[in-house]
Amino acid sequence: MSEDKITLYIAASVDGYIADEEGGVDWLEEFQTESDGDEDVEGFSEFFETVDCLVMGSATYEQVIDFGEWPYGNKPTYVFTHRSLSPATEAVQFVDDEIADFVPEIRQQYNHIWLVGGAQLAQSFLQRREIDVIRLSFIPILLGEGIPLFSGEYDGQRLSLVDTTTHGSGIVEHHYEVS
Template sequence: MDEGTITLYIAASLDGFVATEDGGVEWLESYQDESDDTGGGYEDFFGRVDCLVMGSRTYEQVLTFGEWPYDEKPTYVVTHRDLPLATDCVELFAGELRDLADELTARYEHSWLVGGAALSRAFLRQGLLDEIRLTIVPVLLGRGISLFDDGGIERGLTLLERPSSANGLVELRYGVDATASSS
């Protein structure tokens, strides 16, 4: 197998927030069934994913959804806390992100960085993402948890595709350039 890829696949409001200030994502619910209208969408993407990675707050939020939604796909939760395991496929990870990324790309063809925002920014800052698939949701939240911050790293992106749906969802798919510069 060639080296695998790590993709951040996430939705954000038009003003750049992935959640409300309290971490809520209820504003996404009315678009959930229609997200597959954007050129393959979630179901197509998830079918190609071999492994998932998420931060502890995202994981805790997923636990509140009821049944574990990710089947038996291996899932790494980046945390220094002792959290309950949703399934035998969930593993807690407390090491260096570079080591995790190296393990992911060696073992899996396609890893999905689910979120949250802080973990996504850390992966981006350290140059550990190969692709960003950002679904823009046609809503302005006004405030909340921002996907990107002023972390001081400039990184080029290459637009790979930009499908849209009738309900206003736009998926921006970018390749992430390997080199970065400080701003």
């Protein structure tokens, strides 16, 4: 992974939703258990080792907290929120800044930043052209409705396909560089 990159690494249904209409992601569990014992279905461990810090929205943060134990260890994690929340670990910091003010600062501190989600934050980063790489795993399910990953205006941003990986579970990951 090249340096000074912000990567949106996320899963979506084939019809483009990252969560159901209530914000739930239970539908992903079926595909995690179909991995035929392969704990690293999407190369996540390898990807995660390259990440210096994480950025996420407050709804994503609260959802991760609800899963139980904090899965990201001591990696610095920045959560965009206007609300007062409790940090899961000492590595979690809350951000109430504009993306335009935050991104130059974080790019100076870290080489590889993982934009975990959610949809609104990803859309805001994309609209401000602050995402360098998109790793999008399409989950073979049609939700019909829910929270769309891509919504809004992107001013014709071009994506260059770097790689495509197909997994036995039916998950297809597309790896793009954003132009």
